[in-house]
Structure formats: C-alpha cells, structure tokens
Amino acid sequence: MKKLRAVLGAAIVLGIAAAAASVAGAKTGSTAVTAAGPSCKKATIGVTGPFTGPAASAGIDQRNWADLFVSYWNSGKPIPGTPKSLKRVKLAEIKADTQLNPQVAATVAVQLRANKAVLAVVGFSGSQENVAGGPILRRGGLAFVSGSATRASLTDPSTPDGHVLSNGFFHRVVPNDNAQAAVDVTFLTKKLGIKAGETVMTVDQAEAYSVPLITLATQLLQKAGVKVDRQSQPATQTDFTSLAQKAVAEGAKAVMFAGQVASNAQLFLQQLKADGFNGKWISTDGTFDSSKFTVPGAYISSFSLDVHQVKADAAIVADFKKRYGDTISFGAPTWVATQMIAHAISLACADGRVTRSEVRADLNKVKLSTSLLGRPIAFQKSGDVQGGISFTIFQIGSDGKYNVVQPG
Amino acid sequence: MHALHLVGYFEPFQLTWRYLFAQLVAGLTLGSLYALMALGYSMVYGILKLLNFAHGEVFMIGSYIGYFVLTALGGSANPSVPVALLLVLMFGAAMIGSGVLGVVVERFAYRPLRRAHAPRIAPLISALGVSFCLQQLASIFFTTQYKQYDPFGLSGGTLTTPFSIGAFQISWMQLIVILTAAFLMVVLTQLVTRTQIGRAMRATSYDLEAAAMMGIDVDRVVVFTFFVGSALAGAGGVMNGLYLSNTFPLVGFNVGLIAFTAAVVGGIGSIPGAMLGGLAIGLAKAFAIGYWSSAYQDVIVFCILIVFLLIRPSGIFGVPAPEKV
Secondary structure, eight states: OOOHHHHHHHHHHHHHHHHHHHHHHHHHHOOOOOOOOOOOEEEEEEEOOOOOSSTTTHHHHHHHHHHHHHHHHHOOOOOOTTOTTTTOEEEEEEEOOOTOOOHHHHHHHHHHHOOOOOOOOOOOSHHHHHHHHHHHHHHHTTEEESSSSSGGGGGTSSSHHHHHTTTTTTOOOOOOOOHHHHHHHHIIIIISSOOOOOOOEEEOOOOTTTTHHOOOHHHHHTTTTTTEEEOOOOTTTTHHHHHHHHHHEEEEEEEOOOSSOHHHHHHHHHHHHHHTOEEEEEEEEGOOOOTOOOOOOOOEOOOOOOOOOGGGGGHHHHHHHHHHOOOOOHHHHHHHHHHHHHHHHHHHHHGGGOOHHHHHHHHHHOBBSOOTTTTOEEEESSOEEEOOOOEEEEOTHHHHHHHEEEOO | HHHHHHHHHSSSGGHHHHHHHHHHHHHHHHHHHOOOOHEEEEEHHHHHHOOOOOOOHHHHHHHHHHHHHHHHTTTTSSSSSSSHHHHHHHHHHHHHHHHHHHHHHHHIIIHHHHTTTOTTTTHHHHHHHHHHHHHHHHHHHSSSEEEOOGGGGGGGGGTSSSSEEEEEEEEEHHHHHHHHHHHHHHHHHHHHHOOOOOOOOHHHHHOOOHHTTTTTOOOHHHHHHHHHHHHHHHHHHHHHHHHHOOOOOHHHHHHHHHHHHHHHHOOTOOHHHHHHHOOOHHHHHHHHHHHHGGGGGHHHHHHHHHHHHOOOOOOOOOOOOOOOO
C-alpha cells in the first residue's frame, strides 16, 4: 500500500512537471538551437525579449515587430531606409524569452553564444538584462542591438555597466535615460508649470532601471529650484497607501514615477486620486502599457513614438494590425534594431562568407537614411544611436488611449 | 531639547492629527494582512515546530482564486452579482481552496517526513521546496504578469474613497480589511479556546506525543490546523488583492517573509502574539514611510526585529523553551 502511494505520488509530481514543461515550452516559443555554423544563405539571429512575465505586453510587441521585419526582409518587400540595391541575406530567428529577468537573460546569452550559427542578437530589452547577459555575448564575439534598453551607463565605459559591456558590442536604437530625465523634467517645469519652491514627489522602484533615472531627474528638478521628495519602493511591495497620503499631505504638485510594472503605476495613481491628489502625474516608458495603465490625464514618456502617426508607415502598421492586432508602439524600435543587424549581415556577406566579428564591424557602417521611426539611424562609436528619436510624451485620454502631446 | 530637535526634523504636515491617523489606519490595514498570515505560521509552528515556508504560496494561491472568482463574475467594474455576495464568494472560494491546498501540502510534503521521524531540517527543506514549486507553477500557469483586482472599480469607486470622521480618514475597503481580519481572529480565538478540536490543538501543541497517548487523533489535529491556517492565508490573499489590487506569483513570498517576522516578534506559536506582531509590523512600515522614507521601510522593520529579539528572544508572548535534562 505504501509503495503504491509512493508510486502514485511520484506519478503526480512527474505529471505536473511534464504539464508545466509543456506549457512553458509553448509560451516561450523558443526555437531549437542548431549546431551548424554561420551561413550567408540563411543567416541566424537571436531575438530576445520578455515574452512572458510582468513586461510581456511590451515584449510581445517587440517580438511581433521583429517577426514582421524578418518576413518583410525575407520576402523582399520595401523597407524604409533599406536601399533597393542591397542584396538581402535571408534571416532565420532564434527566439528566446528573458522574462525581464537578468538571470534568465544570462542563461539565454549562454545558449546564444554557444550556437555557432547565431551572428548577432536583437536585445536585450531591459538594461539590467544587458548588464547580466551582455558580457556573455561579448565573450562570444556577438554584437547585440537593443530596442528598449535606455540606462545611460550602458554605453559609458567609465561606469561599471559600460565597462562590462565594452564599446563595439552593445548598441541601441533608442535614446538613453539622460535624455529622458531631461525631457520629463523640462515637460514638468515648462509645459505643466511646476515652479521653483513647489514640491514634486519622485518615486523609483528600487531596481537598476528606475533608480539612476529618478536620481538624475531629482537632480535636474532640484537645479530648477523645485523641492523634491525622493522616494523608493520595490516593485513587489505594492502598498502605496502611505506614499499617496504623504504626497497629498505635503501638497505635491506632481508625482514622477519610474518603474517597469505598469499595474503599479495604475494602483499608485488610483490611490493618489482616492486620497484627493489633483496634481500632475508623469511616469516613464516602463509603465507604457495601455492594457494595464489607464488612468485618464496621466502623462507617460516613452522612447518610442506613436507609429500610427508616421504617415510613411501606414501600410506597414496596417499589415502589423492584420497579423497581430494593434501595437502599443513600444516594439517599433525593435523593427529598426533587427533592420540594423540584417543590413550589417548583408554587408558582411558580400564575399559569401560571414563571421560574428565582421557583422560587428559592419554594424558601425550601416547608416539608414530613414527608418520606421521616421528618422535616419546610425550608431555612434559608443553604441548609442545617432539621430533617431527623442522621448515622446503621451497623455492617457478618457477612453484609455495614449495620445501624443509632445512628439519626440 | 531633543523633542524640539525632532519636531524641527518633521514637516509641519507630518505633525497634524489627520496625517498621524492616516498612517495609523494604513498601518492597521497592512498589519491586519500580516496578522492573518502570521497566524498560519504560528499555528503550524505551535503544533509541529515546523516553519511552513510554503504558507506564503498558499496566500498567493488564495489571492489568485479570489481574482478568478472576481473575473468569472464579471470583474470589479461590472460584477454580475451584488458586491456583498461577490465578496462572500471570493472569500469563501479562496478560504476553501487555500485550506484544501494546505491540507494537501501537509499530507504529501510533511506527514511522510514526520512519520519517518526525519530530522527537523528535512521538513524545513521540504517546505522551501513546496514554496518554490508553487511559485514556479503559478508563474507557468498564471504567467508572471500582474493580475489586477481593480478595487477602484468596485461600486463605482465608493469602497476606496476615504470618508472623514473628525480628524480620522478611512475608506470602506480599509474598514472591510480591518474588520474581516478582526472577525476571523476572534473566530479563531473562540475556536481554539472553546471547542473540543481547539482543546485538542492546544494539547497537541503542548506535547504532541503525550496528546497522542491520551487518545487525541494527532493527524486529524494537524490536518485541521493546516486547513484553518491556510484558509486564513487564503482570506489574507483576497484582502491583499482588494486592498493592493495586484496579485502575482511572488506576492506571497514578500508578504510571507514579513508575516513570518511578525510571528517571531509576537512569539512564534502564540496566537495573540501573531496578531500583535502583524499589527506592530504593519504600523512600523506605515510610519516609516509616512515619517521617514519608503526607501528605509524594510531597514526599519528588520532593525526593529533584530533589536527586539536581542532584548526578548522569545517574542512578545513567547515562552522560553525549558531546558530538558
């Protein structure tokens, strides 16, 4: 009887584990890793992103834009910024879900590095993921291009982050947080009328993305003579009651919030409003999720622009909608990140052969005269984008839609 | 002189009764959640001397059950049943679901070790294993995306809008959380002190082997304890969702850690101690944020814990274990 129970128990545990594994496999949608070397017939790239987890809505948007780009590229359709004369090398994607988790990103980096076929990587999405997984890709000689990592220090070799990533490997097609802090603070002081001597509460979520951003914004606000109440609350602690009461009691004219969990922004602002807060709210791109953050009147700054408003993109956006449903625009820069890599591989393959280091070198030669973002794109030596867009400010309308109030 | 210096440190708004009461209410609400959770830790420890680290995940599952009931009944903005009935159904389902889960965990992860007279470290590791398993399974099946109860949509937002009684400001939602927790704690106290199973629980907690020799069905008592403790955690999970909106696979881990601290501060094994410990930590967190900075809330809470345990290692109501020779 005891043996029967033990066997039954083991069977249940194995059953649950098998079911879990099958669900996990289906959700991550990762493609099997091949052992073949690099090829100019069909070049392989890694496409990473948080396809599950708290930032999944942003990650899935990125994945869809990367997928759409690859389908356009492989089928020879016109792509903004890609010259007709360029001989396109067809692409194959290896997708990997990083869950916005540095540990998972590091594991993914090991897998991509070990796969000899992979020539470059789209990603990582989060700054903290780049710090964890980037050095592993670098040791494998892989260039990687992020469509959303904005932490300023990633491209500054004088900082620990920049030191581990080293110039020439990490690239991004989005502006960095220094630009964001400046845009947000200028918007608060010039457009929303926050004056010297008035109080602004700044809140980070005690993680690598939001702390430096809010620190810089706090400094800029203080420089403008604004009184700042600097706060920090981990993303997993979702009780904002006392903070909301404090903001109301101290008469804060605005709250600036940086984090990567949009539903935390929703809760915090709802609690503020319930407590009688009638000041302004501005939060950063981590809260850019129209399915989770819907409080009318709130402002959000994002490195992306609203692709719906770029006339030249109309046909591509319509095609995107047909295939995947509407886009939150967050993923649009990932199209451009994939395009930069695809272009570099095509240049590197001019002699019929390709290596990771050639792709890396050619990445710096790519200069797009225009792009899906409506601007020319190239990389600086540091890996930062040259040209491209600045931060766009959106306001949530009464219908929950994100409306552009200050284009980037 | 020192008092005057302290007054100068605070902003004028922080020295008003209204603000003080607001922090008090916020602390009591949060403390009520911790207290409900701490009770589960304390009850199980009292009887089995086991730190049930999976308790936080039982709380998390309760929170998800409440969320699924809420969603199945139309969501908070448009529920298909009256709000009172909706709340009863959410609490009922979460308490039963979590209670059953607690019993299953005890049956498969702890009882075999108890029967095998495994060393005390074994069930502790087993508890950690169950905790991580449940967390991962929740991540896989429910995804790690935060699920929103959206309490601000319930009854058109009337439940979350504070109302004033003199200098006091409180919302119906805070009242619901505090009163439900108080009601459940009173019921638990009556259950433990006035019923036969309660007497059996106390006897078992005093000496498990002697209780068995006296004819008490110890397994039944343990199962009952796990069911009640887990049901309270399930209720706490729903309250957490109703008050703090979000639920996610790690929600129980964070709350559980603080509730465990509360149980230790109160004197682990003591029911009134768990309640008091939970409330004390809730208040400490609220006042830390309200009067100092949110960045230091956990530093303050855990410094209090360390200092308190240095002074009174057995907690507020804990009794030092007698040295047996």
